Amino acid sequence: MRAAELTxxxxxxxxxxxxxxxxLRLGIGWSTDGPASGFFPxxxxxxxxxxxxxxxAQALRRxxxxxxxxxxxxxPVLKVLVPAxxxxxxTQVIGLYVASAVYIGLYMRWIxxxxxxxxxxxxAGMPLVxxxxxxxxxxxxxxxxxxxxxxxx
Amino acid sequence: xxxxxxxxSILFLVTPAAAAWEPTKPIEFVVPAGTGGGADQMAxxxxxIAEKHKLSPRPIxxxxxxxxxxxEGFLHVKGKKGDAHTIIITLSNLFTTPLHTGVPFxxxxxxxxxxxxLDQFILWVNAxxxxxxxxxYAAAVKEKSGQFKMGGTGSxxxxxxxxxxxxxxxxxxxxxxxxxxxxxxxxxxxxxxxxSTVNNPIExxxxxxxxxxxxxxxxxxxxxxxxDWKDIPTVKDALGADISYNMLRGIFGPPDMxxxxxxxxxxxxxxxxxxxxxxxxxxxxxxxxxxATGAEYVKWVEGAEQLHKDLMTKGGLLKK
Amino acid sequence: MGFENLFLGFQVALSPFNIFIAxxxxxxxxxxxxxxxxxxxxxxxxxxxxxxxxxxxSAIILLTSIYWGALFGGAITSVLFNIPGxxxxxxxxxxxxxxxxxxxxGQALTAAFTSSFVGAWFSIVLITxxxxxxxxxxxxxxPPEFFAIQLLTFSSFVGLGGxxxxxxxxSILFGFMLASxxxxxxxxxxxxxxxxxxxxxxxxxxxAVIGLFGVGEILLSVEEGLRFQGARAGMNTRVVLDTWKILxxxxxxxxxxxxxxxxxxxxxxxxxxxxxxxxxxxxxxxRHPERFGKGEIEGIVAPETAAHSAGVAAMLPMxxxxxxxxxxxxxxxxxLIIWGxxxxxxxxxxxxxxxxxxxxxxxxxxxxxxxxxxxCVPFFAAILRIPFAILTPVIVVVCAIGAYAVNxxxxxxxxxxxxxxxxxxxxxxxxxxxxxxLALVLGDLAENALRQSLIMSQGSLGIFFTxxxxxxxxxxAIFFFVLPLVTPWWRTRRGAAATxxxxxxx
Numbered sequence: 001m002r003a004a005e006l007t008x009x010x011x012x013x014x015x016x017x018x019x020x021x022x023x024l025r026l027g028i029g030w031s032t033d034g035p036a037s038g039f040f041p042x043x044x045x046x047x048x049x050x051x052x053x054x055x056x057a058q059a060l061r062r063x064x065x066x067x068x069x070x071x072x073x074x075x076p077v078l079k080v081l082v083p084a085x086x087x088x089x090x091t092q093v094i095g096l097y098v099a100s101a102v103y104i105g106l107y108m109r110w111i112x113x114x115x116x117x118x119x120x121x122x123x124a125g126m127p128l129v130x131x132x133x134x135x136x137x138x139x140x141x142x143x144x145x146x147x148x149x150x151x152x153x
Numbered sequence: 154x155x156x157x158x159x160x161x162s163i164l165f166l167v168t169p170a171a172a173a174w175e176p177t178k179p180i181e182f183v184v185p186a187g188t189g190g191g192a193d194q195m196a197x198x199x200x201x202i203a204e205k206h207k208l209s210p211r212p213i214x215x216x217x218x219x220x221x222x223x224x225e226g227f228l229h230v231k232g233k234k235g236d237a238h239t240i241i242i243t244l245s246n247l248f249t250t251p252l253h254t255g256v257p258f259x260x261x262x263x264x265x266x267x268x269x270x271l272d273q274f275i276l277w278v279n280a281x282x283x284x285x286x287x288x289x290y291a292a293a294v295k296e297k298s299g300q301f302k303m304g305g306t307g308s309x310x311x312x313x314x315x316x317x318x319x320x321x322x323x324x325x326x327x328x329x330x331x332x333x334x335x336x337x338x339x340x341x342x343x344x345x346x347x348x349s350t351v352n353n354p355i356e357x358x359x360x361x362x363x364x365x366x367x368x369x370x371x372x373x374x375x376x377x378x379x380x381d382w383k384d385i386p387t388v389k390d391a392l393g394a395d396i397s398y399n400m401l402r403g404i405f406g407p408p409d410m411x412x413x414x415x416x417x418x419x420x421x422x423x424x425x426x427x428x429x430x431x432x433x434x435x436x437x438x439x440x441x442x443x444x445a446t447g448a449e450y451v452k453w454v455e456g457a458e459q460l461h462k463d464l465m466t467k468g469g470l471l472k473k
Numbered sequence: 474m475g476f477e478n479l480f481l482g483f484q485v486a487l488s489p490f491n492i493f494i495a496x497x498x499x500x501x502x503x504x505x506x507x508x509x510x511x512x513x514x515x516x517x518x519x520x521x522x523x524x525x526x527x528x529x530x531s532a533i534i535l536l537t538s539i540y541w542g543a544l545f546g547g548a549i550t551s552v553l554f555n556i557p558g559x560x561x562x563x564x565x566x567x568x569x570x571x572x573x574x575x576x577x578x579g580q581a582l583t584a585a586f587t588s589s590f591v592g593a594w595f596s597i598v599l600i601t602x603x604x605x606x607x608x609x610x611x612x613x614x615x616p617p618e619f620f621a622i623q624l625l626t627f628s629s630f631v632g633l634g635g636x637x638x639x640x641x642x643x644s645i646l647f648g649f650m651l652a653s654x655x656x657x658x659x660x661x662x663x664x665x666x667x668x669x670x671x672x673x674x675x676x677x678x679x680x681a682v683i684g685l686f687g688v689g690e691i692l693l694s695v696e697e698g699l700r701f702q703g704a705r706a707g708m709n710t711r712v713v714l715d716t717w718k719i720l721x722x723x724x725x726x727x728x729x730x731x732x733x734x735x736x737x738x739x740x741x742x743x744x745x746x747x748x749x750x751x752x753x754x755x756x757x758x759x760r761h762p763e764r765f766g767k768g769e770i771e772g773i774v775a776p777e778t779a780a781h782s783a784g785v786a787a788m789l790p791m792x793x794x795x796x797x798x799x800x801x802x803x804x805x806x807x808x809l810i811i812w813g814x815x816x817x818x819x820x821x822x823x824x825x826x827x828x829x830x831x832x833x834x835x836x837x838x839x840x841x842x843x844x845x846x847x848x849c850v851p852f853f854a855a856i857l858r859i860p861f862a863i864l865t866p867v868i869v870v871v872c873a874i875g876a877y878a879v880n881x882x883x884x885x886x887x888x889x890x891x892x893x894x895x896x897x898x899x900x901x902x903x904x905x906x907x908x909x910x911l912a913l914v915l916g917d918l919a920e921n922a923l924r925q926s927l928i929m930s931q932g933s934l935g936i937f938f939t940x941x942x943x944x945x946x947x948x949x950a951i952f953f954f955v956l957p958l959v960t961p962w963w964r965t966r967r968g969a970a971a972t973x974x975x976x977x978x979x
Contacts, residue, residue: 034927112862189803220674359817
């Protein structure tokens with residue numbers, strides 16, 4: 001738990017540092033027009049850096065209690081997170097419709113062991129419904145890939 | 154042999170017809186501003202007219218990309234080189250955004266399609282103030298220079314440019330208060346949170362009719378010919394200051410848009426422009442009808458770009 | 474203002490065609506509300522061109538019905554999956570989702586819909602009888618007053634949660650920092666973009682919320698195994714009537730939420746802060762504040778009443794002043810112009826049939842809406858019984874679509890994934906998420922209002938104390954900031970007094 005606490009505090013400290021750096025570029029003064037562009041980000045960043053240091057100190061003082069994530073917990077979490085990340089990567093390459101069909105299909109089969117007919121029906125059906133709702137009725141274009149281009153979309 | 158001739162002639166007859174380009178996919182219509190503003194309204198109006206009169210074989214999809222004062226939308230279209238199914242509607246941020254923020258983008262990156270209209274600007278004050286003419290108001294501002302608050306849309310955009318022009322012409326100073334949208338600006342004038350504004354006519358029209366605000370002068374070379382508006386003097390007549398500013402409402406395509414596609418969009422926009430609905434919209438909003446394409450359009454945009462460069466240099470609004 | 478006008482309005486709103494239009498609009502709106510990322514503003518904008526061939530009154534009834542539908546629908550995914558379909562439903566997740574996990578999804582949804590309806594009618598009645606007066610009050614709110622309201626929202630909410638104050642602080646600070654990414658409207662400079670085009674549009678609130686709440690919660694809940702909690706809830710068709718029996722006891726929360734919602738709603742961006750503020754007040758005034766966040770039905774009543782009340786109030790400045798009280802209203806205003814009407818103060822005089830038809834349709838639209846969604850409660854609640862391996866990928870896909878649809882940007886889908894991991898880690902390490910989200914939604918608005926005020930006053934903070942309305946609200950805000958510091962001392966004193974005297978029966 002302590003390692004997780006320290007890592008998080010460290011990452012947040014770094015992000016706040018970035019904010020402070022850009023705020024300095026923008027100017028952190030207070031003129032007759034009120035504060036400059038960087039005024040609020042600067043002080044927010046400084047305060048956040050201080051708070052992160054304090055959190056890290058607290059974590060060190062309190063000692064190590066419990067584990068952030070046990071092996072038994074990690075397995076199911078990764079079983080959700082990794083396929084979801086895969087969906088995002090695939091969407092970038094082959095478009096949302098094909099990616100979601102593959103993702104839903106594989107997930108149902110791999111995790112749920114559902115019957116093949118159900119896998120096929122839902123895997124193909126969900127993107128089709130999505131297509132009708134977004135592309136057709138609401139005219140919201142979603143990311144598309146080579147298949148859709150070939151079909152003329 | 155006869156059959157062959159027939160085939161060839163059919164081929165030749167068919168080919169020219171097939172060459173005339175038509176959209177084969179839904180058209181993405183980018184608005185580099187938020188929902189509800191002037192550019193967005195016009196884009197959605199064009200969409201609606203196209204739909205009602207069946208002017209396009211494929212649907213038009215309006216997409217708002219307002220990030221970074223419109224930079225997001227312009228860069229999006231700039232990245233779609235050669236694409237024939239994307240167009241963008243522009244406002245003055247076509248010039249002001251790259252000049253002020255330094256975003257790597259210029260209108261020359263895009264393919265000009267058509268200019269539809271030009272929007273006017275008017276100097277407004279609250280109707281409860283004693284200033285009946287621009288002259289009286291200018292005198293009051295001069296007396297207490299720096300005390301008067303001018304409301305406008307955004308920062309380093311058209312409203313602030315006009316304010317600076319006015320300051321320089323009159324030798325006075327306003328405190329410029331930026332707001333997010335034109336409607337909000339006018340309401341802040343009605344609520345007396347600012348002393349004057351340089352709103353577009355349509356943004357203040359209804360408050361004017363309700364007797365809450367008063368137009369003092371038009372920032373143009375001539376009066377607005379619409380019956381409701383023709384009594385408002387130009388800034389030149391009212392103050393002797395030669396300030397004129399018009400905002401572009403025009404359409405561009407991505408870089409290297411195919412020539413046939415540009416032709417189709419020009420014809421399409423002309424059809425939209427000629428509908429009674431579009432005419433009525435222009436007249437209600439006191440927009441100047443200004444359809445132009447090709448070289449005429451490019452020449453106008455070049456002139457406008459130079460104007461913005463000059464004005465923003467003079468006003469100290471260029472990226473430091 | 475005569476009743477004959479309202480009567481005329483009802484004649485318009487109750488014509489069979491307009492009722493049909495309302496039913497269609499509410500059904501569509503509910504779908505839009507359920508899908509995160511597709512907000513009321515998108516829905517209205519998308520369907521606007523369809524209204525060109527209709528008479529203006531029917532057109533506005535269609536568009537407002539979509540809006541009501543979206544207001545109702547936003548609660549559904551909040552309660553069932555911890556994914557707020559709309560920004561103003563975030564506070565609904567705090568107690569709605571725990572209830573669903575305990576198998577009480579049906580009760581939670583009934584409470585949410587009923588509260589929405591009550592809040593809506595409250596605002597409509599106020600608009601019907603006091604619209605012109607209220608419009609004058611709205612005009613008095615300039616940037617300083619607006620900032621004071623944001624301050625009050627924030628102060629009423631912070632200091633509520635227990636936990637590690639340092640972590641709450643970090644959460645708030647990062648919310649504000651995320652809000653400041655992108656274009657600074659006051660100076661026109663790009664902030665914290667580090668030259669990346671994708672950062673220019675900043676971090677969208679709804680993308681962050683889909684990730685932090687939705688994806689983060691899925692990750693957290695599967696630690697105990699790949700299944701849904703709350704799945705064991707049976708289907709109960711009487712759930713609506715059963716829940717109605719207990720709702721009247723929260724009449725104070727209803728009234729308070731309606732007032733807060735209405736009061737906040739007639740300024741732009743009001744519904745979301747209103748829902749947070751109402752939740753905060755409900756918890757403060759409750760005799761069981763410790764139950765909040767664990768599935769307290771009052772924690773649903775409060776934000777939903779306020780959100781829908783604010784949603785209706787957002788129509789007031791649109792009708793009376795021609796300024797949008799919300800992004801959705803902004804699109805509707807555009808519609809008015811396209812239909813050939815001139816929005817603004819003259820609308821009441823020039824187009825009484827339109828205005829009163831619209832007002833009457835608010836009454837009818839919300840009745841139709843609440844009946845439609847309540848009828849579906851048992852079905853919505855049964856969604857959780859769908860097997861895990863089917864529902865999870867579908868939710869993830871819907872989240873991805875939602876994140877994409879906000880700005881039509883692929884980068885937002887990546888943000889959603891990243892925020893999902895951040896939400897999971899933060900939850901595990903007890904960094905509270907609600908303050909981050911509130912700071913993200915208020916940050917932008919509050920900073921603009923503050924700096925506009927300071928330009929107006931030429932750099933002096935005195936402007937928040939010299940203008941009467943701003944002064945009262947600012948004072949109230951400061952009171953709530955100080956309150957958490959004073960309460961422990963006060964509690965011990967009162968505790969001592971209470972043991973001496975007989976406890977009040979109350």
